[in-house]
Amino acid sequence: MLRAARHLVSAANRDREVEEAIAEFAQITSLLPISGLKRWERAFQYEIWQQWRFVYRLFPYEIWRKLRSKRRLLPWLDCCDDDGYQRERALRASSEGAPNGFLFALVLRRLNDWVPQVRAAARECIPKMADQTKPEHIVEALWAIFQHLPTWGRLHSEDIDVLINLLTVDGVPQQFASKLIRSTTGPAASILGQASRKPVLDNFLSTISREAVQPAVRARAYRSLLEARVVWSEGRKCVWTDKVWGRKRYEPVLGERQIFVERSLLETLKQAARDRSPIVRRVAGDALIANLDSVGADARAIAKALSEDSSPSVAERGNFALKQLEP
Numbered sequence: 001m002l003r004a005a006r007h008l009v010s011a012a013n014r015d016r017e018v019e020e021a022i023a024e025f026a027q028i029t030s031l032l033p034i035s036g037l038k039r040w041e042r043a044f045q046y047e048i049w050q051q052w053r054f055v056y057r058l059f060p061y062e063i064w065r066k067l068r069s070k071r072r073l074l075p076w077l078d079c080c081d082d083d084g085y086q087r088e089r090a091l092r093a094s095s096e097g098a099p100n101g102f103l104f105a106l107v108l109r110r111l112n113d114w115v116p117q118v119r120a121a122a123r124e125c126i127p128k129m130a131d132q133t134k135p136e137h138i139v140e141a142l143w144a145i146f147q148h149l150p151t152w153g154r155l156h157s158e159d160i161d162v163l164i165n166l167l168t169v170d171g172v173p174q175q176f177a178s179k180l181i182r183s184t185t186g187p188a189a190s191i192l193g194q195a196s197r198k199p200v201l202d203n204f205l206s207t208i209s210r211e212a213v214q215p216a217v218r219a220r221a222y223r224s225l226l227e228a229r230v231v232w233s234e235g236r237k238c239v240w241t242d243k244v245w246g247r248k249r250y251e252p253v254l255g256e257r258q259i260f261v262e263r264s265l266l267e268t269l270k271q272a273a274r275d276r277s278p279i280v281r282r283v284a285g286d287a288l289i290a291n292l293d294s295v296g297a298d299a300r301a302i303a304k305a306l307s308e309d310s311s312p313s314v315a316e317r318g319n320f321a322l323k324q325l326e327p
Helices: 002-014 017-027 037-058 061-070 084-091 099-114 114-129 133-150 157-168 172-182 190-196 199-211 217-228 265-273 276-290 290-305 313-323
Strands: 229-242 247-257
Touching: 017 061, 017 099, 017 276, 037 099, 061 084, 061 217, 084 099, 099 157, 114 157, 133 157, 133 172, 133 229, 157 199, 172 190, 172 199, 172 247, 190 199, 190 217, 190 229, 190 247, 217 229, 217 265, 217 276, 247 313, 265 276, 265 290, 276 290, 276 313, 290 313
Parallel strands: none
Antiparallel strands: 229 247
16 A cells, blocks of 8 residues: 555656556555555655655755655545645645545645645535546545544534535435445444434435344434434533543534424334334334323323333333333
8 A cells, every 4th residue: 555655656756657556555545445545645754754854955945845745636635735735726626526535535624734725625626526436436435424423523514514515416415325224343333423414315214224234223214213313513612520630521512403304203203113123122112102192092002012022122111101001
C-alpha cells in the first residue's frame, strides 16, 4: 500500500507515468477495509513529506512553500497533506468520481477538518464527486463514516447535510437499507440512527424491522415506528458537578425527529411482541405500557402473552401492563 503511495508521489514529482501510478494506487486501495483511516492519512502525509524534505533543506521556507504550492497535485493523496492549502487545492481541483469507497471516505473526512476553508471546499466538491461515484462506493464510505459521526466535534449543520444528502443519490437508499438488513455484526443499529437524521430511510423502516439480521437493528426500527420518532446520538457534553473541586461528567446529547408511520400502532405492536429476540419484545413491552389507552381491547391479550415470556425482563413488562389494566 505505502509502496503504491510512494510510487504515485515520485511519478507526480517527475511528471512521468502518473496515470499508471494513479491506477495502481486506486486498485490497491480498493482492496483495503475502511478502518483506521486516521492512521492511513498519517502514513500518506509521511510519504509526501519524504519527497520534499531534501528540498526543504536546500531552500528558505518561503521559497520551499512556493515551490510546493506549484507542484502537480497528487490525486487523492493531497487530500491528506499536512498543509491545509494543499488539501484545499486538492479538493477544489477534484472533478471525477471516487474509484472506491476507501478514497471517497478519505474525502468525506475533510468535512471534519480543522481548517474552515478545507471544510468549505469539501462541501463544494463532495456532491459533484458523488454524482460520478458508484452507489456501492458511497454506501461503503458512509457506513464507515457514520460510525464515528458523534465524535466529530467540528461538524456544523451544513456539513451533516452534505453527508446525509448522499443517501439521496440514485441507488444509495436501497443499497444502504439492504446493508442494514444483511449486516450480522458491528454497530449497524447506531448507523441506522445516524442515517435517520433526514427522512431518506423512513420508508424502509418497516422492512428493516421485520427482516434485519441483528436484533438491535430490528429493535431500533420498531422503536422508531412505535414512538413515531427517530433518535440518534450527537455526541457528549460536559456537565459540572462540583466546580470547586473541578469535578465533571459527560452526558450524551441526543437528537430526535418526528416521523410519519403508515402502519397502525396495534399491527406494529403485535408484530414486535412476536419477534424472536427478547430485545425486540422488550421494546414491544415498553410501547404497550406507554400506549395502554390507545391500544384498546387487544392490550390485555398482548400483555398476557408478554407476561408469559421466557425472558424475565419481558415478562416483567407484561405483568406491569396487566396490573395497569385491572379494573
